[in-house]
Amino acid sequence: MSALDAARTLFVELTGSAPEGVWSAPGRVNLIGEHTDYNEGFVLPFAIPQRTFAAAGLRDDDRIRIASTFADEPVEVALADLGTLFPTPSGAEPGVPEWSAYALGVAWAIGLAGAAAPSRGVDIAIASDVPVGAGLSSSAAIEGAVASALDDLWDLGLDRVTLAQVGRRAENEAVGAPTGIMDQMASMLGRPDAATFIDCRTLATESVPTGFTAEGLEVLIIDTQVKHSHSTGGYRERRDACERGAALLGFGSLRDADASDLARAAELMDDVTFRRVRHVITENQRVLDTVRVLAADGPRAIGELLVASHASMRDDFEISVAELDLAVETALAQGAVGARMTGGGFGGAAIALVEREAVAQIADAVTRAFADAGFAAPHVFTVHPADGPHRDA
């Protein structure tokens, strides 16, 4: 059954009637620009064809009920109680099951973003074909699908950047993951055959044609199956190091730093903080270079930038894992144009930009290399830049 049908079927099981509509939003992959978003820097992600669907309808009371194909029981609360659940005290577990906090958090945050607090209850059933924990932003896809559904059902008329901000607020303040805004913006602003250049300080965006399809290139996703969570641990530590580094340099954020600050940074900070700072400074420049090189020389010319980005994440930011390094090295050894880990790190997926004819051979080589290394079998598939949210039914 398709994820769209699964959402609709679940809604009927939940309520006994058909949904008023089904809305969906895509996952995303990041072409380049990692851990730059919360430093007010630059990113270049694109939305992928895998989507999350929210079948939804208004209720006659003031309650919100969320069901999902990946949970046994629905979760139901009064709309007025959302404000007692969120924001979660910093670092605390959400007061509802985590899977439901994405959707309930969106309902809470969209209520704050709209002109008037919504009072009409709603039922929502969620199904998805975005793999969870693969670094493809299954969470932003849920947030985007639910935000789009509520925006329509509650007749709020919010624009896509505002809906992205709603999603990020849900993630930060309802789920408690201290992430930036890249994933929600990438999902909301997806366009076929284009990546979205985002200035995470101003939220100005530009659609950047990738030329992948026309040039006969494919983006291979190598999902290592190593699961990660950004609510805890390494992600937050990296964020803290960036803030420390910016403060030592006398900047509000690392966006204000560039290569000319590196010598000063080396004097001012310990080696670890310095390397975190160096990653962000050089990665911002690589994003700008990728946009320029794509336009000037086409997608085959961005390979070196992707490879340099991976090296910086492995050596300076230290967010790669052995599986991601092996995926990247094997893809490159087999002739990939470029490859890098993508997303927050500590697991998840790598991307490889490859010739269409080489997809099967590179996928096989990676799978074999994983088996030889004693790693779990990776999930390897291709994606292409796809559309943002829409109403499906």
Ligand code: GLA
């Ligand atoms: C996760 C976060 C994003 C971003 C990336 C790293 O995907 O959700 O906001 O920080 O990690 O680039």
